[in-house]
Amino acid sequence: MTRTIFISLPVTDLAASTAFYQALGFERNPRMSDEASACMAWSEAIQLMLVTHAKWRTFTQRPFPPAGTSGLMLSLAMDGREAVDAIQRAAAAHGGQADANPPEDFGFMVSRDLADPDGHLWATFWMDPEATPAHA
Template sequence: MAKMLFVNLPCSNLAAAIGFYQALGFSQNLQFSDETAACMVWSEHIFVMLLTPAKWQSFTQRPLPAEGSSEVMLALNCDDKQTVDELCTAAGVAGGVSDVMPKQDLGFMYSRSVLDLDGHIWEFFWMDPVAIAG
């Protein structure tokens, strides 16, 4: 069985967060969505669960990160540099913040980062498959 990743993220406005992630190309799995949570699908093995604060607190009593802080930076690979650029542009148009850290172009790897509507950091990157193979 293939391993799957479910990233759980608190969000202050569920409908707006759904729209943001759809603008980046995520699809919504309605089977695992309701008025407190939305399952957003990046690939057949990667899912983002957007959770209202109340739903988040049903999983953990740990406090939500303070505004302006970060707990993780999540990175998703892309097929090419153009896709990285397109996703960063789409994030900015959808209300996020593009290029919250300097763009990196190391030749064999290219990456850009965005903040979603709730300040979660996402990095989109491309790596040259030839360089990966060694």
């Protein structure tokens, strides 16, 4: 089996979250989805499992983080600056928050963070490896 990462996220509204991630470019895998979860593919190796709170409780009994807090941020490499901007517009238009943190532009790299409808954070970035400053 190919090494694959499955990221599981608890969501309050499965249908709305599925539509949100589809708007960002994730593809729903119906074979791995049901009434309590949606498998959303970013690539062949990166799968996002959106799960209802009830299904999440079958994974763990640990408490949900308080609203407005974050325990992690996932990052998505984009094809260019316009792709970074486009995914931010899609997030804002589909119930998420664009620029959940201040955007950064280092010339060789741009980064903009978004939050999904449940507040899960995603960094979207583009970097030109040829223009990356040399590290000492």
